[in-house]
Amino acid sequence: MAINKEHKEFHSIDTKEREGWAPPPGYPAGIQQKVLAGVLDEVNKTGNRTRLLRFDPGVYTTSPFVHDYWEEVYLVEGDLTVGNDENGEGGEAFEPNTYACRPPGAYHGPFKSNGGCTLLEIHYYDETE
Template sequence: MKAEYEFFPAGTGQWQPTAQHGVTERVLSRDPEDPEILTRLANWAPGLDTSAAGVITHDYVEEVYLLEGELHDLTLGKTFRAGEFAMRRPGMPHGPYRTGTGCVMLETRYR
């Protein structure tokens, strides 16, 4: 289970690299027993293209809110912008994506 936190400034601290090239993160909370379960700010670099990874699925619920920039879904042929939200159940296919400007999103994962 994630630890309890009272309000703190989420926009501070260094962006940390992730396994996905071109994506950095600020983890706001994480389940120490299940590291995929987290809430984070994810920063996608301008020009990032995830085509090589293909369509994505995972075994957790994922909620994503775009805070800045844009994200183009190559499968759907649609571009999503700041202020848009996605909720994905386990196993829901999504992506791949491309972003020209880069984007920052709030992402929450849970089971």
């Protein structure tokens, strides 16, 4: 697998301000992403992306997600519930310092956060050199 990302040394990431955060396509209001490195091209099924994803308090998704790339997720701060219903009820709650690794095609979610959360996510396609 070839990983092509730009060289970046340690630098500050502002997680509190709204600058640099944008809603990901297809997500409900109250969920924003900040891409840290890389580009994931879902049309041509190439590339990789490292991003922060945050949920505002009380936000939830209503249906499972499935995509054709690998996904690694680390819960940095806050609370995240996995497997709630379309009304945001139920599911299994997780606390910071928990991790998931999902292969392409794995159904996951829906998700909610009662108090808000920040996730570190790494997405990538299987690529041959």
